[in-house]
Amino acid sequence: MTIRAKRLLAEFNATDYADTARRLSLLREMLGSVGEGVHVDIDFHCEYGQNIFLGNRVIINMNCTFVDNNRIDIGDGVMIASNVQIYTATHSTDVRERLVQDWKEGSICRTYAMPVRIEDNVWIGGGAIILPGVTIGHGSTIGAGSVVTRSIPAGCVAVGNPCRVIRRLDSMNYETD
Template sequence: MTLPELAVTDDRLAALLATDEDLRRLFDGDWIRYRTSPALQELTWAAHSTCATINRIYYDDPAGAQRLFRELVPGAGSGIDFRPPISIDYGMLLTIGDRTFINTDFLIIGGGQVTIGADCLIGPRCGIYTPNHAQDISRRLEGWELPEPVVIGNNVWLGGSVTITPGVTIGDNSIIGAGSVVTKDIPANVIAVGNPCRPIQPIPDQSPSRPDRPTSGA
């Protein structure tokens, strides 16, 4: 059986954990070497294969696509709505809260734990990157990388093409403007924009009826 055809079950994951040190390191939040780890490569190939199937059948078999999505992401809550394509490296390390909407071209790369709260709005072409490669030349050549967790609070709105880098937390209710690159924590209840992304104002008590300039979009 080739790697894309593998369906990684809980039993299979347990077997991989028993034989692969890098997979154990991943779950411990330690440095890993993806390029030399058969288990990590097997898991990501299986996840990518599932994503490819979801993307292919989404409009012809929406119930089947939802079923595969929930198999891929056991930590998904109820009422989650998404649009293909999606690409996720490790579904078992992803948690998504109830009623969150994920627009097209959603990408999660690397093995860091990713937590997305309830009632979030994820704009198109958003990417969450969790691995940091070693900076020193020798360890980078050896393939060492450190996956770091990303946390997105409840009722967060990410505008289109937002990039979130490893180790970042975004607080509840905040808005991240389109095209922003989030390199540091963003507090709750703010509008934040830019590269690097910074808070520019608190969330207003009431939205204007006709904003002069949308802050996020999508």
């Protein structure tokens, strides 16, 4: 599936910016699902595409990379700034577990993947990195340049490396279903 995604990505990223209908058509062909009012800027990169599910009114700014070896769910009203990276794939930190003993071309190390979930109305600042297994709760904001290594609850501002909650946003009800 990677070859198919790479071909569709190449066409998507080369399509005239003003040809929004063609760009949307390519996204719908490439990704698992695409809601209404979605905008994905170029250059967009992903591994498979079919494991990415976008809600309604999602904005993904330029030069974002989604390594979708597992599912990436992005809720409604999510804004993702430029140069954000979302990873579902990872490797063991133990070299004995990471390296493949019976090495074959293209299989130098063991990879496993965990899903990433970004709930409704989240804003992810420029250059943030979201690591495997993370959920970012409804209405939260992730500061630019943050490295999100653990899940972030709903209604928070979180920043840093590693990303940590610095403030609760109490002006809204952030209960999730």
